[in-house]
Amino acid sequence: MDKRYFVGRTSVTLILAAIIASLSNTLLLAQATGGIIGTIVDETGAALPGADVVAHNTGTGADISTVTATDGTFRMPEVPIGVYSVTARLSGFQTLVRQNIEVLTGRTVDLRLALKVGEIADEIAVVAPTPTVQTSSAEVQETIDSRAMRDLPLNGRNPLQLVVLTPGADFTNAGQFNTPENGGFGPSPGISVNGLHATDNNYQIDGGSFNDTATNAAPQLPNPDALQEFTVKSSNYSAQYSRAGGVVQFSTRSGTNDLHGSLFEFHRNDALDATPFFADDKQKFLRNQWGGTVGGPLVKNRTFYFGSLEFTRRRGSPDIKRLTVPSVAARMGDLSARDTVVVDPLTGEPFSGNRIPPERIHAISAELLELYPVAPDGTDTVFQPLQTDRDEDQLLVRLDHRISDAHQINGRWFHGTVDAQRDTGSPTGILGRPSFDNDFLGIDYNYILSPSLTFTGSFSYSRTETTLSPETPVTLQEVGVEVPLASELTPREMRINPTGFSNLFSGGLLNFIPETYEWRAHLMWSRDDHLLQFGLDVQRKEQDSFDASQGSGQFWFNGDRTSSPDIPNSGDPLADLLLGLPSEFRQRGAAPQAFRENKFHPWIQDTWRIHPTVTLNLGLRYEPWLPATDNISPLGGFLPGAQSVELPDAPEGLVFAGAGISDLPDRSKVFKNDWNNWAPRIGFAWDPFANGKTVVRAGYGIFYRDPNFNLLRDNTQQLPFTAKLVTIFDPPSIEDPFAEMPEGSPFPFEPVPVGELEHFVFERPVTTGAVDPNATQSRVQSWNLTIERELVEGLALSIGYVGNRGINELLATEGNPAVFEPGATNANTNERRVLPGIADVRFVTPAFGKSWYDSLQVRAVRRDTTGRGPNIIANYVYGKAIDISSTGVIGTGSPRDPFNPFLDRGRANFDVTHRANISISYPLPSLNSRGGLAEKLLNHWQVNAIINAQTGTPFTVKAGSNRSLSGVNSDNADLVGDPNVEDPTIERYFNTEAFVLPAPGTTGTAGRNSFEGPGRWVVDFSAFKSVFISGVEAQLRVEAFNLFNHTNFSNPVSNLSNANFGEIQNAETPRVIQLGMKIIF
Template sequence: MRRLIPALLLAAAAAFPIAAQSHLASVRGVVLDPSGAPIPQVTLRIRNDATGEIKTAVTAADGRFAVATLSPGAYAIEIEQTGYKKYVSRTELRVGQDLWLEAALTLGSVSEEVAVTAPAVPLEQESAALGAVIDGRQVAGLPLDGRNFLELSLLAPGAAPAPQGSASSLRGDFAFTVNGAREDAHSFVLDGVYNIDPKLNTPGVRPAVDAIREFEVLTSTYDASFGRNAAGQVNVITHSGTNLWNGTLYGFFRSRSLDARNFFAPADEPAPAYNREQAGGSIGGPIVRDRTFFFADYEHTRLREGVTRVTNVPTLEERIGDFSRSLLPQPRDPSTGQPFAGGRIPDAFIHPVGRAIAALYPAPNRDAPLANFVSSPTLRDDVDQFDVRLDHGWSGGATLTTRYSFSDRRFFEPFASAVGVPGFGTDVPRRGQNLAVSLTQPLGPAAVNEARFGYGRVAIGVFHENQGRSLNREVGLPEISSNPRDFGLSQITVTGFSPLGDEFTTPQESAADTIQLLDTITWARGAHMVKAGGDFRHVRQNAYRDVQSRGFLNFSDRYITGNALADLLLGFPLVTGAAVLDNPQKLRTSAWSAFIQDNWRLRRDLTLSLGLRYEYVGPGVDADDRANLYDPATGQFVEVGTAGMPRGGYEPDRNNWAPRIGAAWTLGPSRRTVIRAGYGVYYNQGALSTGEGLYFNAPYFDLDLFVPFPGVPPVTLTDPFPQSYPIALPQSATAYQRDLQTGRLDHWSLSIQRQLGSRRAVEISYVGTRGRDLIAARDINQPAPSPNPVNLRPNPLFDSITFIESRGVSRYHAMQLKFQQRFDRGLSFLGVYTLGKSMDDASGFFSSAGDPNFPQDSRNPGAEYARSSFDVRHRFSLSFGWELPFGAGRRWASEGAWSSILSDMELQGIVTAQSGPPLTVALLPEFDNSNTGRSTLGFGANDRPHLVGNPKLDDPSPDRWFNTAAFAVPAFGSFGNAGRNIVEGPGYQNVNLGLLKHIRLSEETRLQLRAEAFNLLNRTNFDLPDGFVGSPTFGRIVSADNPRRCQFGIRLMF
């Protein structure tokens, strides 16, 4: 029965052509005579001002009409009826809008005209959905640092930046969260088709600002036509051509000569590098007037930016074994247990490999204890991209839209991991493509069908800076892999200093193709606007990910000499490990959904939104079934597709029903107040990367750990990854919860919206979200903590067993305020304030800078429930545009020389302020203090300290952000009692301001000059402090966001 019902829903939708969410708008309403009675058989004409396209409708017996699938833009709605004056209403339709119009005719002659202008900020009377819409004028005008339109997502109520160091941001992507949902829970839609990099659920392509017609973010209680993911629905519409030729040419330029200095950049040295150039243009117009149009744009960006970071490195004396003047513990001779004489290690004791590794550290350049090195290596970001769009209309009302987008990016991040010295960054080349083809066809006077095809491809790599250069062999370490793509330097951790080595998850490369088939019907009858629909998606990803292909070595100050650097010099690592792998990925998955949605105008003042959606998400499988998984039932590896092991490791979840209900009640005769409420169930497809767990099990991936063991000689730098070992080494493994559920979010909201005049509206909302069955991981082979030197795991044949399961939970509650004014007396603005609280037991599948998202105690994951890593208690944003009141026809300086200088100027700005996100205080990742082993996810060893005091300081500073004395290392073989995310990091305040001057060159050509400042007030917005007990910079902040930067631009518009 569970399989039959979804099949019946899909079959019903197929018989009644199906749809997914549409970016198109609709207009419906009623035509009334002066007494308020409906007028039947009245013809309406709805004309698109830009393209000249005309659609008609005839009112039914009850005076109602409906016109669907209208492209966003400016429209004139005309009614001519004998005995009445001609009615003309001008309105601006936004993306996805369902506009209700009550046209009251006036007695008179059709030669007379009654002009009506719709409110610039109309009340939302048809839907319970919450969010924000940013039109093309704002997208192009607001000062966006990097001109990345996705930053506008943060102007929506409930939106907040993603955690620092999150999986998406490390690849150079812009990431954000909405209403307590994770950063990978959003859907990105471009011209009606999904625009997704499925690996981490980030946008596949990012159109240039000048290509965007409108940008919408829906954040809560949206209707059943929206799916795939459960959080923000980001809907972008590109420009189309019109009957008028129009276009732009532009260039934006920055240089460090006008910029402020980063807080941590040494004042006695040249400022870090910074140069940014961006240039491009767009053009659109008619191929056949009123029939066929085209639009195209191109943009290229070149960025060079010094990234400043402070860390600790050995002094020149320490790196040769002289600790006589060191702040570090005096090293002990491991053969006697006594300190070396004079704090100096005899040269004969120093291992040549250890000496060579220590020499890789740069010399200190700051006179600051335990933070003696600062550097500003250069980040590089080069992008070339373009979009091409073609629109064609037939006389019968059918339209065809085709759009192709391409983006090629070359990104280099100098600090891609915990390594704080230059030389170990990552190159991230990325090529994205997206194709959308949409055919809209009338199906009679009250129904329209829209069929769509989408194709997306994202090819991305993450390559370590030293790829192909065998730094291991240069210092005397072996290369584990014979493939030159893996050559580099092992990850080397020395307690008290910056780590060394290339990022351990590199190299990796993937190419993901997504094929989409979608179809849309919109049908209006009487008081009902009905949609029914669905979509099908197939994803194929070919990839490799050479995790730990160079191995790692950890040196600690707790066991051999009491000094981690001395252990390195003597050649005694505490733990080493390396992987031998042959696990190319051929991951495949398919998903489909079906829904039905009815917006029912029950009364003039009441609309109900009723919908039901079904989602099916297939498990990722390997095309060749070349994978093994751990089976908890048998305690052994099982080949997928055999012995009852599903091909994807788990059975598909077939019970993803998503009912949604909303209501909008318009109050009083003035109809200026609307109360809206909604509730809905939303399912999350999740990122494809979690499906890569198929590929990290023996024999295709064999990770060996070499740890101290009683009676076994210690591993040394002479042979750090021994081929033969006196004891059998247990293998790490991966397993899936056999009945893994699709992640689910429940949304609910209650809002009151009030119109203030024709151009202003204020809204206050309560928003709630509950997450359950969220993807998470833990180690099901973790032993109980114990001080015993040998602490066997429950299954001693295996090391850590990463168990991927749907146990995650979350809660979010918020009050949200929104005040908006569309252009009035030269001023427009959008102000948003959110007071919210987000709680969960894991804020993502992968770790971020301040949270491992992996339990300290895998036997008690409920203890992880705490503030989300992205929890921002207070957040305020204000975006505005103000045409200055100077020049001809304005209040001041309307004549004379000042008039020509000051006329046609405007200010555009974005003001942001928020409280700080939390972070987790933990023990050093290489220090397994609980003696429960290390995980392959999270920080490694995910132990936390004891909380012995109040970590909050009354006057925090970058040198001491929290009370480090409030934390203590627990006794060996025990867990700490400190909770997750109990320290609050720095808040954020920022002002971006742009001054624009328009110069009219001709009737149809204007030149725009721009001067913009980002972080105008040059406020230092600090990053998270170092939260690792035992780190030399514990409790200190060692990096900050960008200082003030200036940009100049020129833009020709014709």
């Protein structure tokens, strides 16, 4: 889009200048690293001080050296991930070399090396598995290595699918990786870690921040062949890391002294796939994914390169969309087949026979109904193919250079693009065309000042541009709706929402450009029994955005207009639509926004080995919250009782600050800075038997949530600076919702310059969004207690309790609700609101934001280093996540009763009581060693699988309309009987007769998320045959996603006003087969 509507765009020159400045100041952060520690003893177990210890990277030839202390211990705390041999030398003893030591991100390998008396020239080589038990850290984490990422069946080749192998981590929508879009609008699905929100996670590439600041989600990620490993830190991570959810770290591959690489292609088409459960035929589908990697030395033992390319093309989808459409008779006004009573709004009496006379059907409504396809056999269901074409490309380049043994530098650049169609199930076709343009640039530097002192750091830059271009075959204005566009930039849209039927919907024009600049410094000092770390994390976050959605207007029809409080079961959304009488109309203007935020977070961490078997982890992070500002205009706040000084005509409660004005004393912006954000971390790891095979670990910490820029984009739209939002309840007609407003439509609307504020007159009532000016940053207290044991060599089992409590969470609610009184109607909502002159206030406040999570977590891991046995990662979680709202500052999850938000305390939307995940990779034993064709066919096979099983997610039975007449989203139904049925079916999953509409003025007795949908299980499987020719491996692969074609059903329709109430109407993707080939050299 035309960037002249944005200010403060960052040029390439500025980016390069920032990089140069960061290098010149060596204010940097390390690449992905782990650590090696250990003890050197003689044959009697006595400590050996003064021994030389060298860790040699077998891939790059780099060495790290140290000397044992007086107690025989040594530390190498900052070791780049990879495979090492560790050599111990001491005069009077034979040299010992421990080979095949694998260092993973964030994990410290603890070695116990016993030297034998003899000549130092005598060398003993020992090959033994890397210890599987972490004995020096209280962190709870899971690391997935490169072999698992490349071998396991990944739907869409997205490595994030493996996050479920971390206990307590799962997708907020369990079936996201069994959909063609793999997450919906963006490339990344939502992930909840230990019951926290998907927006609480921190995604990193080689230590650099890679978060979409608009959503706090991960942008497009490198493909699994470009990654060395990834790690999920899920609980009680060190003070080095921020945010409250999981820390998800992706480590890119690097070149080595040997040339290595791969070529690959994966193919799918509908001929190999199963038929969707609710469809009669398969859908047209074609998907090809191809690319390659290459890495090696530019200068042996000194300079290395690595590159990766991947291209994806998809046409069609194996899934279908299910449309709920009006019957032919209903389109003509005959609603006699429906269960509701249709009341004539002119007479207050039911229409005869539930039939609306043809002359009463509004002409615009008749045209809108023509957009719905006709269902066969008199049903209300039509199946159509999903339109989800998608083109996705990505490039990764990495360079590593060892200046000397003390100085190393590396950098990487990742670029990815996605162009797609988005189809969310509207009869009018695709919602729009989203596109994504992602960049990540990181430069790392490492300086070993001495064997006990290391300085490391990095500069990184990320940019994740998102654009949605709307498409619709017909617009509201083309069917006769007399609503002027909000601005000259507003595209024409179609937005009709009748409860119980598929929406006629097109997307708006959206453009977000989030950018993050990050500098980190990290000093590590090993002294006696302490490993001290000092760090500084500095971030500059920017987001230029433009949102023109709802600029054409949006209508809701929920049955209120054809209902009567004196007639039970009255009101029909379709009847409202036929009469052209909406229950609600909204229109929003469009204005550019330019958010800016700075972060300055110092931290300190001490790993203190108070005893050979006990290590304390002590940390403190300081995270002052310096809320963002808008570089274009002031932001609005909501402070009941306050009167604006800058805008004297503003209704009471609306205040403004920023861009040179302020209604708040001693404050240049609408939020106050929160300086009291201390984040302590404390934990211990105890090796009770002093053999490295058993560890007891526990930890506690305080972590702060990092609000994304949606906090501002969606909740500070206040006159007269930014987009004007108009809400009209019970507008007179669909043709002209502004007909009864004396001033008519306020659109097109132009923001008022700051110099003209004094004379601005507000048109009442004012609809707005605002944030509590006294809001503080949300925080989470997290803890864990875990026992881990190595049962046999390479096999470890852990069991633990993990919990957390969230407080002061920023949640959206109705800030100016309407009070119910005799004679209350939807039309007089604004007259009954608590504060006069103000209509709807989307108010974000920490006043009632709380969450609770408790879980039992069991984990088993078998890591094979011989190449002959299975690699297994398995976990089981029994837990419960509870909150007030699961949608945070966005979405439609406001508490149904704004006077008592805690009434909505219930299971989180993504809560799952029981969940189990297993991954296995198994090289099959050789079946023939006689040579010839039999050996070629029968040997070198490997099978792999990922198994997910879980109980259902919760849902709420909704009334479908605002029965409480409070001006809030729809209320819940009343529960008047036993909702359970003896044998649930997809036609009747629960007892629909147990629910009725609540009485006017009440919010419903059915609890939020008090009912549970069907459970799910799925097996993804792959098998490949390797053929070796002159050092080159060719893999022939076949992969099956949902191998057994098990039907995993979605939750039932839970809206009481929907004609399909109680039915299950959707299911996840059926079995999909993928063929692939890899050439590895």
